[in-house]
Amino acid sequence: MTINSRTKGASAEREFSNELYNWSGVRLVRNLEQTRSGGFDLIVHPDEVGSMAEAFRGLAIECKRYGKVTPGLIKTWWEQARAQAAPRNLHPVLAYRADRQDWHVIAPLCLVNPDLTRNLTLDCTASMGVVAFCSIVREVAG
Numbered sequence: 001m002t003i004n005s006r007t008k009g010a011s012a013e014r015e016f017s018n019e020l021y022n023w024s025g026v027r028l029v030r031n032l033e034q035t036r037s038g039g040f041d042l043i044v045h046p047d048e049v050g051s052m053a054e055a056f057r058g059l060a061i062e063c064k065r066y067g068k069v070t071p072g073l074i075k076t077w078w079e080q081a082r083a084q085a086a087p088r089n090l091h092p093v094l095a096y097r098a099d100r101q102d103w104h105v106i107a108p109l110c111l112v113n114p115d116l117t118r119n120l121t122l123d124c125t126a127s128m129g130v131v132a133f134c135s136i137v138r139e140v141a142g
Contacts, residue, residue, distance in 0.1 A: 016103060020130065040060035040085065050141075052137065061093045064096040064097075092108065103129065108124060111140065
């Protein structure tokens with residue numbers, strides 16, 4: 001049985017947004033404009049208010065769900081996340097999960113520590129779990 005990649009992608013986006021909600025209390029929804037405009041996957045629900053919601057609005061979150069994740073795929077996905085974040089001057093974020101694994105989040109070091117340079121190469125990123133990522137967003141929210 002083959003799985004439609006669009007259905008799998010939508011499912012991954014919903015799964016990751018649920019994880020974020022569990023740890024942050026902020027509802028993120030699928031960006032339905034992503035197909036037409038080539039944008040990132042998740043946006044903050046329009047009804048969400050507060051500092052955490054505003055912090056999430058500064059991020060361009062790209063979600064990937066794959067059977068087996070390789071360093072080459074991560075590099076390709078990170079470049080996609082960067083390209084999608086650039087037009088809106090947002091911080092790129094890559095969330096990915098391999099089969100039977102937990103979610104991993106990659107974010108630029110300048111999101112972790114604003115005193116660091118805004119170098120967006122993959123070498124200047126931090127890789128973390130969902131809880132750590134939500135903790136960082138909470139810090140950004142102040």
